[in-house]
Amino acid sequence: GAGVSQSPRYKVTKRGQDVALRCDPISGHVSLYWYRQALGQGPEFLTYFNYEAQQDKSGLPNDRFSAERPEGSISTLTIQRTEQRDSAMYRCASSLGLGQPQHFGDGTRLSIL
Amino acid sequence: EDQVTQSPEALRLQEGESSSLNCSYTVSGLRGLFWYRQDPGKGPEFLFTLYSAGEEKEKERLKATLTKKESFLHITAPKPEDSATYLCAVQAGTGNQFYFGTGTSLTVIP
Numbered sequence A: 001g002a003g004v005s006q007s008p009r010y011k012v013t014k015r016g017q018d019v020a021l022r023c024d025p026i027s028g029h030v031s032l033y034w035y036r037q038a039l040g041q042g043p044e045f046l047t048y049f050n051y052e053a054q055q056d057k058s059g060l061p062n063d064r065f066s067a068e069r070p071e072g073s074i075s076t077l078t079i080q081r082t083e084q085r086d087s088a089m090y091r092c093a094s095s096l097g098l099g100q101p102q103h104f105g106d107g108t109r110l111s112i113l
Numbered sequence B: 001e002d003q004v005t006q007s008p009e010a011l012r013l014q015e016g017e018s019s020s021l022n023c024s025y026t027v028s029g030l031r032g033l034f035w036y037r038q039d040p041g042k043g044p045e046f047l048f049t050l051y052s053a054g055e056e057k058e059k060e061r062l063k064a065t066l067t068k069k070e071s072f073l074h075i076t077a078p079k080p081e082d083s084a085t086y087l088c089a090v091q092a093g094t095g096n097q098f099y100f101g102t103g104t105s106l107t108v109i110p
Helices: none
Strands: A005-007 A010-013 A019-024 A031-037 A044-050 A053-056 A065-068 A075-079 A088-095 A108-112 B003-007 B010-014 B019-026 B030-038 B045-050 B056-059 B062-066 B070-075 B084-092 B104-109
Touching: A005 A088, A010 A019, A019 A088, A019 A108, A031 A075, A044 A065, A044 A075, A075 A088, B003 B084, B010 B019, B019 B030, B019 B084, B030 B070, B045 B056, B045 B062, B070 B084
Parallel strands: A010 A108, B010 B104
Antiparallel strands: A005 A019, A019 A075, A031 A044, A031 A088, A044 A053, A065 A075, A088 A108, B003 B019, B019 B070, B030 B045, B030 B084, B056 B062, B062 B070, B084 B104
């Protein structure tokens, strides 16, 4: 399809494992955003990229969280040494440019046992 | 601290009963206000962008308006398929973050 694609849709892993969440943005969208959304809440900003440059990572909770977008297209959000509190819906969005409407994927539901 | 507050948290309407959802914000240097619709299990779906006070946008039964302190999403003669959570987000200052409200859960009863 032509929308933002996230994989996997669901990820269950044991505490202490590393996980990598993938986002494939809409073709031609240069800006890419990562959010975390708790049930009944709006998305909470984590980080964003303009092309391959990570321009703001102020929303990443701690240094176990990192993100990359090496070729300015697909992005990976990595969580190292996962903890139960990391369980959440992780959403990716992309836009034509900074300040333009963001278009969201259907997210990755992460569950840490 | 920048804040986005949506009210009510939940709203139940009879089919055809018009109403409004509110999004109030306290940010410095608003650059854009965005409305989204979110269905269960799905990502937010973009509806409107408003950039300046007095601006209005319409799409089918939805109309979004913006003042210097708040935005309204007016729903005229809603149908059951309008049931969803409606989120607003603001972009402000020099950053490019979107700050989201917690949403209004709308249920339209046939």
